[in-house]
Amino acid sequence: MENESNSKIEKMEKDIKKLKKRQPRKMTAMKFVGVAFDPEKYKAGEAEINEALSEGFEVLRDFETGGGIVIALGKWENKGKTVEKQWNN
Numbered sequence: 001m002e003n004e005s006n007s008k009i010e011k012m013e014k015d016i017k018k019l020k021k022r023q024p025r026k027m028t029a030m031k032f033v034g035v036a037f038d039p040e041k042y043k044a045g046e047a048e049i050n051e052a053l054s055e056g057f058e059v060l061r062d063f064e065t066g067g068g069i070v071i072a073l074g075k076w077e078n079k080g081k082t083v084e085k086q087w088n089n
Helices: 002-021 042-054
Strands: 025-036 057-064 068-078
Touching (some): 025 057
Antiparallel strands (some): 057 068
């Protein structure tokens, strides 16, 4: 019993060390993409999600609606990295 407890504690300590080594991140962009459950329309939402994933966005959450789903996507950067924003005038 004691060995089992020590094993769990050691595993938790390793997990804590891994978390401490991770670089802090901040969310730099967020995007919501709707996907309609319509045989003729779902491809557009699917393509938009795939494009966002290829740009570095990650799925945060999905929301079911009456006619489909909405996917919440977030893009993360390391806190040490500066993010340049371009504004359209």
